[in-house]
Amino acid sequence: MTGIDETHDPARQSWVESANGHPDFPIQNLPLGVFSVAKGEPRIGVAIGEMILDLKALCGAGLLDKQWSPALGSGSLNAWFAQGPADALALRRRLSELLSNDGNRHAVEPHLVNSANAEMHLPCRIGDYTDFYVGIHHATNVGKQFRPDNPLLPNYKYVPIGYHGRASSVRVSGEPVVRPKGQRKSPEAEAPEYGPSRRLDYELELGFFVGKGNELGTTIPIAEAAGQIAGYCLLNDWSARDIQGWEYQPLGPFLAKNFLTSISPWVITPEALAPFRKPMPTRPDGDPEPLPYLFDPSDQAKGGLGIQLEVALLTAKMREAGLPPHVLSRGDASSAMYWSAAQIVTHHASNGCNLQPGDLIGTGTLSTAQSTGLGSLMEISAGGKAPIELPGAEKRSFLDDGDELTLSARCVAEGAVPIGFGSCTGRVLPAT
Amino acid sequence: MTGIDETHDPARQSWVESANGHPDFPIQNLPLGVFSVAKGEPRIGVAIGEMILDLKALCGAGLLDKQWSPALGSGSLNAWFAQGPADALALRRRLSELLSNDGNRHAVEPHLVNSANAEMHLPCRIGDYTDFYVGIHHATNVGKQFRPDNPLLPNYKYVPIGYHGRASSVRVSGEPVVRPKGQRKSPEAEAPEYGPSRRLDYELELGFFVGKGNELGTTIPIAEAAGQIAGYCLLNDWSARDIQGWEYQPLGPFLAKNFLTSISPWVITPEALAPFRKPMPTRPDGDPEPLPYLFDPSDQAKGGLGIQLEVALLTAKMREAGLPPHVLSRGDASSAMYWSAAQIVTHHASNGCNLQPGDLIGTGTLSTAQSTGLGSLMEISAGGKAPIELPGAEKRSFLDDGDELTLSARCVAEGAVPIGFGSCTGRVLPAT
Structure with missing residues (x-):
């Protein structure tokens, strides 16, 4: 498989002992993030087991390519993302060498920070945030509520449908979810009311970050698109279904979504994901081929993301009772996506x-x-008609105050060391 | 009228002679913008007649409140916008004094730049760009194309409808309009094609900038909302109607809009607009009152914007023939807006x-x-069914390559010196 090199060698172990066998961050992962310690300045780091390697410090110690210092020494990953895949791969190989070879331990170890002592930040300044709709089973499930016989609109299989979201309210995992207020109107009511949402939901998504990008007025050919993706994260598109139902015509969701979007802090690189690539799912008979500008054989062959996603819920009552989180869904990203990240x-x-x-x-x-892999409560509870039963005799159609939701993801493939994304969590607070 | 002070005195003149009688920038206006000279660093300035007063230089000369230097000495207006209305008014009064009193001429004149030698930039870094839909006649005209008997959706008179736009492609007036490519599908075609838009249009809008803003999870009460608006500009929401028609269901417009948004460079302050305020239009019988969170008597009394808008088109052929621009529409913003800026x-x-x-x-x-005040070609040409006739025997349903479009705006009220917004232009270039 292309993109597999010594950094993926299953025999490679780290002298950072917590990395070996770590469910998320073995030496085969090496995700990038931005952290701070004791309210100090945010710095770029790489996760290795239970530790974070401080890349600014590593630059300062002369252990990384000098040309990388301006980007890796900054407080956000924007400049690094702009460097592109060749530098990304070179950094990965260098970090893998530094963290595996015992001879480097003496020089590198002083630049490790225990992740338990670190605060994570957004990995970069997000200029624009765009949300797509490539989960075809989700689009079908939602469409069925409006058009049982014809759930997908005619454009769905030609256009990777997307819309702009709110950049200012994207926050890193752990941000409290203040229940939004807004206009909601029940079908029988004559007029809407303004008040706290009664149908607060989550949406399980993957996020990814743009690399170098393109100038206004130019395009990105499909064969170059994969090289424009700097890395992946988990994304929770918190959604207020009652606000959404009333406001979204004709210009799409707005206040139902833009009160908060949570992402996991660690950016999983395309290089780390290489062993877990899959072919894009075969389009069913009768589906059109992608238009030529969206078609690339290499993307068809390995545009699928072999990422196992999981969602778990812990209510306040469960927490008090010492119960573990309840798994709401498990599923594979590659089977859910009708369009690849490159096509997007x-x-x-x-x-x-x-x-x-x-x-x-x-x-x-x-x-x-x-039905075991649905990415929102709206789908799981059939719009509230089939509440789910939780341990401790609770039921849920939508999220209650005090509920804590956690997204997580792992990649597993034969012959590869499994890697994980870490988690993306948020606890619901009452409306203010 | 509240907000009227000596800075609006019609008798006040400037020693900058080009300001007196200037259609846009007499001393009663004093809009803020960001300019550079000879590719130098962008600086904050104020337009006065044909000149620009360099506020960074004015700070350096000790002629403005020292506390303002960090904000006014920067290369964008973000920090200044965050200072709020009290400082905005104080700056206005100080500038009006400096530019009207002959005694200040000797100290101030060295800091004037001829606007003909200046390049204008975006007035600030735009974190998020949101576009609303409060033009009720526009919404009605568009709705009629889909639902002749019931053009407005049930939420329109309760919800100020809006959606997120693209911040990265907002550009200052003068940016070329590269004809976008995209998927478009004619009703009779079986499948869409990807190619240059055949229905490129403009949209006449006002834009405004957020002042101090609010923290995530908090709200802005309607009585405080007017104080959160730092200033106004013209905005052209360039639109590809064929792309829009095919892509926009179910999440709203996306690629039909995000290839470019143009704004005029000068930020007209709320203080300058004070004499031109009007009551909000009376809602027709049967329309609901705004919900309480959107209702404020003061906003009802003066939330209307008495701004005369004009759109003019100059085709390549007209330009070659030496013909003047052809006026496509003229109208008043206050009569067009169902919701006020504060309500938004x-x-x-x-x-x-x-x-x-x-x-x-x-x-x-x-x-x-x-029909003389329609803000888009889609409306003027009835979706292409009634092409407009131009001087020189040309016709247009949508924009051709080489067409140059100019938005402009003026404010006129009894007892007040008229002020203008300057212009927002763009010329269409062929698809690349």
Whole structure:
């Protein structure tokens, strides 16, 4: 498989002992993030087991390519993302060498920080955030509520549908979810009311960050699009369904979504994901081929993301009772996505729209075809008609105050060391 | 009228002679912008007649309040916008004094730049750009194309409808309009094609900038919303109607809009607009009152914007023939807007969404009830069914390559010196 090198060698171990066998961050992962310690300045780091390696300090110690110092010494990953895949791979190989070879331990170890003592930040300044809708089973499930016989609109299989979200309210995992207020109108009511949402939901998504980007008025050919993706994260597109139902016509969701979007702090690089690539799912008979500007054989062969997604809920009552989180869904991203990340990037820039380093793009909700892999409560509870039963005799159709939701992801493939994304959590607070 | 002080005195003249009688920038206006000279660093300036007063230089000369130096000495207006209305008014009064009193001429004149030698930039870094849809005649005209008997959706008179736009592609007046490519599908075609838009249009809007903003999870009460608007500009929401028609369901316009948004460079302050305020238009019988969170008597009394808008078109052929631009429409913003700028701000933050200094908000297309005041070609040409005739025997349903479009605006009121917005232009270039 292309993109597999010594950094993926299953025999490679780190002298950072907590990395070996770590469910998320073995030496085969090496995700990038931004952290601080004791309210100090944010710095770029790499996760290795239970530790974080401080890349600014590593630059200062002369252990990384000098040319990388301006980007890796800054407080956000924007400049690094703009450097592109060749530097990304070179950094990965250098870090893998530094963290595996015992001879480097003496020089590198002083620049490790215990992650338990670190605060994580957004990995970069997000100029624009765009959310797509490529989860075909989700789109079908939602469409069925409006059009049972014809759930997908005619454009769905030609256009990677997307829309702009709110950049200012993207926050890193752990941010409290203040229940939003807004206009909501029940079908029988004559007029809407303004008040706290009664149908607060989550949406399980993957996010990814733009690399170098493109100038206004230019496009990104599909064969170059994969090289424009700097890395991946988990994304929770918190959604207020009652606000959404009333406001969204004709211009799409707005206040139902822009009160908060949570992402996981560690950016999983395309290089780390290489062993977990899959072919794009075969399009069912009768589906059109992608238009030529969206078609690339290499993308068809390995544009699928072999990422196992999981959502778990812990209510306040469960927490008090010492119960573990309840798994709401498990599913594979590759089977959920009708369009690849590369197709999303190419489509986004296909009109000359300029993408910039660090722009965040969401896939849209990733539900599988199975009922065990649905990515939102709206789907799981059938819009509230079939509340789920939780341990401790609780029921839920939507999120209650005090509920804590956690997204997580792991990649598993034969012959590869499994890696993980860490988690993306948020606890619901009452409306203010 | 509140907000009227000596800075609006019609008798006040400037020693900058080009300001006196200037259609846009007499001393009663004093709009803020960001300019550079000879590719130098961008600086904050104020337009006065044909000149620009360099506020960084004025700070350096000790002629402005020292506390303002960090904000006014920077290369963008974000920090200044965050200072709020009290400082905005104090600056206005100080500038009006400096530019009217002959005794200041000797000290101030060295800091004037001829605007003909200046390049204008975006007035601030735009974190998020949101576009609304408060032009009720526009919404009605568009709705009629889909639902002749019931053009406005049930939420329109309760919800100030808006959606997120693209911040990265907002450009200052003068930016070329590269004809976008995209998927478009004619009704009779079986499948869409990817190619240059055949229905390129403009949309006449006002834009405004957020002042101090609000923290995530908090709201902006309607009584405080007017104080959250730092200033106004013209905004052209360039639109590809064929791309829009095919892509926009179910999440709203995306690539049909995000290839470019143009704004005029000068920020007209709320203080300058004070004499031109009007009551909000009376809602027709049967329309609901605004919900309480959107209702404020003061906003009802003076939330209307008495701004005369004009759109003019100059084709390549007209330019070659030496013909003047052809006026496509003239109309008044206050009669076009169903919701005020303050209502837009309060609604936007009503779910806890955080607005930030310098965020750009568009009103949506401002068409009047009269056929002479329509804000887009889609409306003027009835979707292409009634092409307009231009001087020189040309016709247009949508924009051709080489067409140059100019938005302009003036404010006129009895007892006040008229002021203008300057212009917002763009010339269409062929698809690349």
